Amino acid sequence: MTALLRPLVGRQARLRWVHLVLGGALAMPYVLVGTVVVGSVAGSEDARVFTSLTLQLASFVVGLPLAVVTSLFPLTRPLEGAAARWLCGVPAERLAEGPARGRAAKARTALWFALHLTFGAVVAGMSLALPPFAAVLIVLPFVPAWRDSRLGLPEILDHAWAPALAPVAGVAALLALAACAAGAGALLARWAPALLGPAPDERLAAAETRAADLALRNRLACELHDSVGHALSAVTLQASAARRVLGSDPEFVREALAAIEETTRRTVGELDTVLGVLRDGDASGTAPAPTLAADLDGLLRRTRAAGQPVAATVDAPLEDVPPVLSREAYRIVQEGLTNALRHAAAGVTVTVHVDLRDGCLEIVVDNPLVAPAPTRDGGGHGLDGIRARSRLLGGTARAGPVDGVWRLRVLLPVPPSPRPPAPDKEPS
Structure with missing residues (x-):
């Protein structure tokens, strides 16, 4: 009933x-x-x-x-x-x-x-x-x-x-x-x-909004993966190296601790930026995102302080690279070095080459091939993030063994700089 x-x-x-x-x-x-x-x-x-x-x-x-x-x-x-x-x-x-x-x-x-x-x-x-x-x-x-x-x-x-x-x-x-x-x-x-x-147009607008939100979330996930992942890998190696020579090389330990402090401080600033976008949808008032022109030297220095030799050559005027392209290129180099820290053998030199040719910014990161390292649960998204960044900028990214080394090669097209208007000629 x-x-x-x-x-x-x-x-x-x-x-x-x-x-x-x-x-x-x-x-x-x-x-x-x-x-x-x-x-x-x-x-x-x-x-x-x-x-x-x-x-x-x-x-x-x-x-x-x-x-x-x-x-x-x-x-x-x-x-x-x-x-x-x-x-x-x-x-x-x-x-x-x-x-x-x-x-x-x-x-x-x-x-x-x-x-x-x-x-x-x-x-x-x-x-x-x-x-x-x-x-x-x-x-x-x-x-x-x-x-x-x-x-x-x-x-x-x-x-x-x-x-x-x-x-x-x-x-x-x-x-x-x-x-x-x-x-x-x-x-x-x-x-x-x-x-x-x-209505159909309202459904389309809602779908576009959801797509934009999803793209922003994916972008922030890539930012967190690249910045925090690199920092944790570097800090782990720096702390491990300092522990091994704690009693025999106090100067190295002092440099490693200073590098850990610098890495964590910088990563906290980048994390605040990402969380500010997640919280308020606005990154104003937070630390600026790192760029290739301003922060490449610091990235290389922190990687070397982790005990990983890095040989870098830069054949491009980095200050002329557009800001958006410079930020994405920095993240690509950072992720390439993070992979090297995780998988390269100790003491093996990693080479980084940045060049500007034929209207493209070329980034190449090489490290000698070693036995594959054990993978961790939930890992393996770094190369996907690099490819996504490259596609977003109209470029290409390839990674794999080449001539006995593991090579990451990225090409990013650089838009031409606008030419200043020609001065008016005086009438003759």
Whole structure:
């Protein structure tokens, strides 16, 4: 029995009934305006405008176009969408956010508002009339005086068998009310995504926003992987090397600790930058991102302090590289050195070559091939990040064994610098 009555009187059905009653309440001002119009047309001597069902329906028909016009206000769709979400149980992702824009979206909102008010007015009217009538029918056999006074009840109740069936009719009336409310609420819940859902252009805009958010998250993940991953690898090697010579080479230990301090301080600044973007969507007021021109020497120095020999040659005017390209190139070199720190044999020299030729910035990082190091769970994203950065800048990235070394080679196109306008020639 409970399973049979749940669709009629369950929590969801009760919330949808509240939604419909709110629609009936919203319809009342428009019905009153329609009553004034219908009363003036019918004549002031016709007082039945407030009691006649026909005239009340005519008043609703007259007031409904006014409701459609007022549904064009910007707040209508957000408010109706919130009501459909919380009371009708429509998932939030299937409803549009913000006011309706465009003729089609406004027309769908107006149609929804008209349906909400129409169904709401019917169910609200039934909710006001049927429960008292049903209550009278249910108790009628137990109160003979009510049968004698009539109370405006239908003449069919004058039959001898009518009082015995009156309670059944009363219960049936309540069930009919519950069924009408549940059915109307289910219809509105089914139509809500089509009428209050996003238009195709709104879906496209939402998809673009989600894609931009995902791209930003991926970018921040790459930043964290490159900066924090390199710092942890360097600090681990520096601490390990310092521990091995702690009693025999205090000067090396002192340099290693200074390098660890510098590396961690710089990494904290970069981490603050990334967290600032995650927290506020703005990196203003945080440490600037490192660039190839300003920070390559420090990167090489910290890598050497970790005990990894690095031979670097730079055949390019790094200060002429555009800032965005310089930042990405720094991260690429950093990740290349991080891989060398993890996989190159101790004491083996890693070579870094940066050159500018044929309109491209070339980055090459070589380290001799050794036995493959054990991989760690969740690792292996560094080369993917390098390839993603290269594709974003229109370049290419290749990594693999070449002539006995593991080579990372990246080519990034450098946009030409804008030429200053030629000076005007004086007329001869």
